[in-house]
Each structure stands twice: as structure tokens, then as C-alpha cells.
Amino acid sequence: MSNSKLTRRGLLKTGAVAGAGLAMPTLFTSNVWAGSGGYTNAPTGGKVILGFNVPQSGPYADEGGDELRAYQLAVEHLNGEGDGGMLNKFSSKALDGTGILGNKVEFVTGDTQTKSDAARASAKSMIEKDGAVMITGGSSSGVAIAVQGLCQEAGVIFMAGLTHSNDTTGKDKKANGFRHFFNAYMSAAALAPVLKDLYGADRKAYHLTADYTWGWTQEASIKQATEAMGWETVNAVKTPLATTDFSSYVAPVLNSGADVLVLNHYGGNMVNSLTAAVQFGLRDKMVNGKKFEIVVPLYSRLMAKGAGENVKGILGSTNWHWSLTDDGSKAFVKSFGTKYGFPPSQAAHTVYCQTLLYADACQRAGSHNPCAVGEALEGFTFDGLGNGATEYRAADHQCFKDVLVVRGKENPENEFDLLEVVQITPRAQVEYAPDNPMFAGGELGKCNPGA
Amino acid sequence: MDQILLQILNGLDKGSAYALIALGLTLIFGTLGVVNFAHGALFMIGAFCAVTLQKILNLSSVVLDPTKTDFLGNPAKVKTPYVETWFGHDMGAALIDWSVPLAILFSIPIMILIGFIMERGLIKHFYHRPHADQILVTFGLAIVLQEIIKQFFGANPIPTGAPDAFKGSFDFGVYMGFDPNAIIYPYWRMIYFTFSLVVIGAVFAFLRFTTFGMVVRAGMADRETVGLLGINIDKRFTIMFGIAAAVAGMAGVMYAPINSPNYHMGMDFLVLSFVVVVVGGMGSLPGAVLAGFLLGILESFASMNEIKSIFPGIDQIIIYLTAIVILLVRPRGLMGKRGVMEE
Numbered sequence: 001m002s003n004s005k006l007t008r009r010g011l012l013k014t015g016a017v018a019g020a021g022l023a024m025p026t027l028f029t030s031n032v033w034a035g036s037g038g039y040t041n042a043p044t045g046g047k048v049i050l051g052f053n054v055p056q057s058g059p060y061a062d063e064g065g066d067e068l069r070a071y072q073l074a075v076e077h078l079n080g081e082g083d084g085g086m087l088n089k090f091s092s093k094a095l096d097g098t099g100i101l102g103n104k105v106e107f108v109t110g111d112t113q114t115k116s117d118a119a120r121a122s123a124k125s126m127i128e129k130d131g132a133v134m135i136t137g138g139s140s141s142g143v144a145i146a147v148q149g150l151c152q153e154a155g156v157i158f159m160a161g162l163t164h165s166n167d168t169t170g171k172d173k174k175a176n177g178f179r180h181f182f183n184a185y186m187s188a189a190a191l192a193p194v195l196k197d198l199y200g201a202d203r204k205a206y207h208l209t210a211d212y213t214w215g216w217t218q219e220a221s222i223k224q225a226t227e228a229m230g231w232e233t234v235n236a237v238k239t240p241l242a243t244t245d246f247s248s249y250v251a252p253v254l255n256s257g258a259d260v261l262v263l264n265h266y267g268g269n270m271v272n273s274l275t276a277a278v279q280f281g282l283r284d285k286m287v288n289g290k291k292f293e294i295v296v297p298l299y300s301r302l303m304a305k306g307a308g309e310n311v312k313g314i315l316g317s318t319n320w321h322w323s324l325t326d327d328g329s330k331a332f333v334k335s336f337g338t339k340y341g342f343p344p345s346q347a348a349h350t351v352y353c354q355t356l357l358y359a360d361a362c363q364r365a366g367s368h369n370p371c372a373v374g375e376a377l378e379g380f381t382f383d384g385l386g387n388g389a390t391e392y393r394a395a396d397h398q399c400f401k402d403v404l405v406v407r408g409k410e411n412p413e414n415e416f417d418l419l420e421v422v423q424i425t426p427r428a429q430v431e432y433a434p435d436n437p438m439f440a441g442g443e444l445g446k447c448n449p450g451a
Numbered sequence: 452m453d454q455i456l457l458q459i460l461n462g463l464d465k466g467s468a469y470a471l472i473a474l475g476l477t478l479i480f481g482t483l484g485v486v487n488f489a490h491g492a493l494f495m496i497g498a499f500c501a502v503t504l505q506k507i508l509n510l511s512s513v514v515l516d517p518t519k520t521d522f523l524g525n526p527a528k529v530k531t532p533y534v535e536t537w538f539g540h541d542m543g544a545a546l547i548d549w550s551v552p553l554a555i556l557f558s559i560p561i562m563i564l565i566g567f568i569m570e571r572g573l574i575k576h577f578y579h580r581p582h583a584d585q586i587l588v589t590f591g592l593a594i595v596l597q598e599i600i601k602q603f604f605g606a607n608p609i610p611t612g613a614p615d616a617f618k619g620s621f622d623f624g625v626y627m628g629f630d631p632n633a634i635i636y637p638y639w640r641m642i643y644f645t646f647s648l649v650v651i652g653a654v655f656a657f658l659r660f661t662t663f664g665m666v667v668r669a670g671m672a673d674r675e676t677v678g679l680l681g682i683n684i685d686k687r688f689t690i691m692f693g694i695a696a697a698v699a700g701m702a703g704v705m706y707a708p709i710n711s712p713n714y715h716m717g718m719d720f721l722v723l724s725f726v727v728v729v730v731g732g733m734g735s736l737p738g739a740v741l742a743g744f745l746l747g748i749l750e751s752f753a754s755m756n757e758i759k760s761i762f763p764g765i766d767q768i769i770i771y772l773t774a775i776v777i778l779l780v781r782p783r784g785l786m787g788k789r790g791v792m793e794e
Contacts, residue, residue, distance in 0.1 A: 057606075058606070060606065061601065061605075061606035062605050062606045062607045235756065237756060237759075240766065240767045242719070242767075244710055244716065244719045245465055245709065245710060247461045247464070247465070247637075247640070247751075248458060248461045248462075248465075248750070248751040248754040248755070248766075249754055251457050251458070251460075251461055251635070252454060252457065252755070252756065254632040254633075254635060255453065255454070255457075255630070255632060255633050268608060268713060271607075271608045271711050272608070272710050272711070275610075275709075275710065275711060279618075279620065279637040279639065279640070279709070280620050280635055280636075280637055281619050281620035281635060281637070284619065285632060287632070302607055303607065305607065305610075306607045306608035306609065306610060306711050306713075307608075307610060307711070308610025308612060308711070309610070309612065310610070322522060323522075333522060333523070334523060337522055337523045338523065342522075343522045413519065413527070414521060414522070414527065414528075416522055417522075
């Protein structure tokens, strides 16, 4: 039997103590983030900690898994282990395989779950508890924008992973955030001329669009580019992100007068909408005297695998593909393929590059201070990382490089051989002015070192 | 008019899936009184039975072909499925092509076994616990099952095609006086709808025309009295759990070509199917079927551009909106027994 007696005064005392305890992490937040170098989480003890924030659960867990593999490979190469991979082909020679600035590279991981709140929580934990000096990763624009905002507040660099929305380096851009991946505008700019060559200038397009930031910017970009070359947009329908059966959205397409269906969908949405479109026989139909066509502006090989034979012959764009024959890509594919037994995805490629680019910037800047690192990355031009000559534009922290137009391969030679490169669109064709209206509405602001 | 017919057709296959899952849920609730939140996971496991059989049929012998190279420049691996080696190329290829219909036979014993294990191993311990406990434990079980599937099959959807004979679509429009392409409907979805009617009919016939079914119905009406007659009603209810699992599993198998299976697909259907059960009337089998088709068709109509332009976002809420209205006007659901959900 217990002799304890709950009193009002006792309850208030206990509540006050518990409240103070719970509030402790935030009360001392600024001190936690502050480091000896005058910025958040300055490395100590001969090691530097990087935070890899990827979807380890949820619908993009396979992409997240591939990103983690690439991160681990990058860390090995930075620490002088393995065959060095792309590091050997990187035009900048600042890195020497002894870590970053002599500090051994270590990492912690977080699970974004492809949810903005979960991604922010895991990034916050890696910064506050694990002392991560840089956060990188993600497979969603919503997540990237949320985590980029957090990193700006916390005073660490954010090297975005797979994020394709114009907004990431448009209205939501931040001084502490950098994107290597291409964006929706670039996809449209690369795809439009190929679509005109193959399907003609007199086409009527019907858009099905995922109803969130990436879908909106993707639709706007493709509409602008295709209408400029003479296509007419018959209809643009927003589909809820949670949709699994697209039959009721696909069924009215043929009767709309459209002869092209543009699927502004990614991941599971893309697999399901494309499957429904093929089931409804759209690709076998003739409309307006022309063969009906389907376009998937953003392709991912991992997702294309989910759609199986339905991707054959369908055009889209991608940031990078393992079949590229430049020295950097070959070195990366060899290194990754030997270690894991299969070729890397575009998500793996972009996060590997981001890790190397961050490390190189620190090395050149002589510091991990986010402002020094940002300065080293701004306007940085490089080559050897698989996309030809590339520049991190200072005005918006967007990488500019060649973009690949790809098509689902008709006769794949193996299980990885799903896409074929139709055209490598040169950087000049996909470049835009920093004040382009599609990217308007935000400011980079000032870099935040944290402490 | 053509758009209305088109959306009715679309609603039928969506409604078929809702009706089959809701039927199983109602069978379990009506017999065992358990609210089974793991039922969507059974639908998902059924779809993965199709994936598994497809993988088994595609097991291959591997030989190195020095004339071709893989992505690393090594000699390429050429795979030949064992079924093609054993039964000849044509027969082997046909078996692989028909893997989804074959998976129906494969899935039935597996799903019944899983149903028995679930019921005997876990759910029977919660018969006399509050519904909240049942929901928590079955929801937890659903998460465990989907994580196990993800561990083995990954997070990405896995393409599981219909037989070549059923690919493509049928142009209803030209037979009904409309323009070509006005009303098209995929062959496999027609088969799915027909299949669901057969399964629903078989379950009803089983309950209606067999002695076993009569006892189960009696037990659903008055469990204690049936027990007093010396009949082991618990054993029969356990078998009904297995049958409900098999119905959900078969629904999942046949759904695999419609949407590539992924580990999360059960959850996508679960909540909607519960709404279907509530709208149909808790414990009412005909109600579950009727509400399944009704809500499937309503959902299809709500995604029409003409409707969405008047009520933006209606396609996301229509089912829940309908459920709210029905529960306000008729709390026991469309065909629920008087007194159920009305207290």
C-alpha cells in the first residue's frame, strides 16, 4: 500500500519541475548549436559529423536507401578508403582523402519519412544532439523546403538531395541551402524541343498534376514551354497526393480532344497513373489523326521499375543516368556497382556529388563556417561529377548543368536497363535568369553561421 | 451522358474492392464482434501472394554470356526461367503470363492459414476486451505485417501484370451510340468486377444454403443460444475468420494488375472500407456490399472535372461527407439492424 498523497501544491511543484525539464533543450538551444569556432557545431576531437536525412521508411524508402549507400561511399572516399570513385575525376583537387580539413568524416542518419514535420525533427535532432555541421538528403520538395528553412535558422549548411520543385531555389531559397539536382523549369526547357521534334508543334495536351508544390511548378513549367512552341493545353487537373487509383482521372482524357497526356506525377503517383493510362489503352489510340502520346516530365529509374513495361517508349527527363560514358559517371558506377551489386540511381548520384561538393568547399574555404562554405560554393564551377561543366550559381544556389532527356527502353538488356538517353540537353538551353517570374517571390537573405 | 456512364463504370471496379474488403470486415465483426484493423493488411498480403508466385515462376538458371556485358563491363548473366526449361518455352511463358489468375489458387490456403494464425494466436485474446483495445492491437498488427512485407519486397511498387489476353480496353461507346473513345473500359477491370460479384455471390450462397452457414448466421443472431444447443460456435467463427481472410486475399490478388502492389496498399483501403461498413450498417453483409459499390461510384463522380469545378476538393472528402450525412440521418447505416449504433 502506498502512503503518498496527491495535493494541489505538490501537483503544481511537480508540474513546474517537469515543465522546466521539458523546456531545457530549447532554453539552451543557442548554446547547444554554438561551437568553439564561432559557428554552429564546429568540429572537435579530430572528427567532423555530417547529417544524412533521408526517407528510411515510407513510400520513398528505397530511394532513401540508395541515397544512404551513396553517402556511405562518399564518406569512405573522403576518408581515403575504397577506390576513390568520382573524387579521382573531380576537377577540383582540394580534397586529398584525409577527411575534411584533416578531420575524419563521420555521419549520423535521420529518417524523414517523407513528411516535413518528421524531417525537420530528425534534422533538428542531428544538429542539436549529434552535432552535425551539415545536413543533406531528402526525396521530396516539400521536405527539402522545410529542412532548408530549419538549417537556415540553425546556422548549418543544407545540401539538398532529390528536390525538383522550382520553389526550392525560387521563392523558398535560403542562403544556407544549395541544390545540385535540376528543377521543373529545366525539365520543361530540355523536353519541349524533343517533344516538338518527335510529336510535332500541333498538339493538344491534358495535364494530370500532383496537388503540391512540386506538381504545381512542374505543370506550370511544362505548360509554358509547350505552349510557347504551339501546343494547346486542353485541361489541367489536380489529383490529390493520396490518390492510388487514377482511373476516374484518366478515363475522361480520350474524350477531351487531347492527344498528349502529361503526367506531372512522381513516385507511386507516377507508377499508378501511368499504369491506369496504359490500362485504358491510351497509347494504342489515334486522336486528331495522331498517335496518342504520354509524357512523364520527371523520371526516376527506381520508380520506372515499378511501372514495368508501361514505361516503354515514354519520354521524360532525368538528372543523371548510370549509362553515361563520361569518366566521372563511369568511376562512380564502378565504385558503387562493385560495392553494392547494382548501378546507382539519380538520387544516389546527386547526394554523392553534394557530399563531395560540401567537403571540397570546406577544404577550399579552410573552414566549416557556413558563411565561408557558402562563399566557396557560390559561383563555383567544376567538372568531372557526371553532368559536364557545372556551376553553382551565386544568385540562387542552383546548379546549372546539362539535362538528360530519356525514354523508356523498348528492349532492355537487363533489369537495370530501363531508360535510354535520347538527348543530352546543353546547359545553355535550360538556363534562366535569376529574376525569372517562375522563381520570383523569395530572397536568399544572409548566411547564418548560427552562433 | 457518356461521362456519367464512364464514371459509373469506374466506380464499379473501385466499389468492387471496397465491397470485398468490407464484406470480410463485416463477417469478422458480425461473427466474432472484433473490429479488425488488420483487414487491409490481409488485402495487401493477397496482392503480394501474386507478386510471390510471379517471382517463383520467374526463378531462373543463370549462365554467363561472354558476348554481352553487364553495367560493370563483366560478362552478362543470361537468365532462363526454370518453368521454361521444364515445360518448354511456350508453356513456361504462358505460366508466367497467367501468374495472377494462378495466384488465386496459391493464395487461398495461405490466406486461410494466416487468418487462423491471426485469430488463434492474437485476436481471440481480445474478444472480451473493449473495441478500443481491439482496434489498437489489430492496427499494430497491420503495421507489423506491412513492415515485414517492406523488409522482403522493398518500398517501391512491384509491377504485376494481367495476362496478355486481358490487356487493353473495350470501347463501350461505339456499341451505345456514342463517339469512339467516349466510353472505354479496361478488360482487366471488367474481370475484377465480375470476379467480385462471383466471390460475393459465393459467400452469400455459402451462408444461405449450407448447414455450416446456417449455424454461423444463427450464431451471429444469438451466440449464446446456439452454444446452449451444444454447437461449438467458436470453432465455426474461427473458420469464418479464415474465410474472411481468404476473401480479402483474393481481392488483393486480382487487384495487383490494376495498381502495382506496394506494402502500403492495405492502409490505403482500410479506412475507406471501414467507412463503407459503417455506411452499410455494422454487421450487415448486404449493407457492406451495397455501400461498397455506392461509395465507389460516388467517389468516381466526385473526381469529374465538372463537379470539382463547382466543389473544389470534393473528390477527397465525398466518402466521409456521405458517411457523416448517413450517420446523422440513419445512425444504424443503410441496412443495419435496428438498435446497432443507435444507442
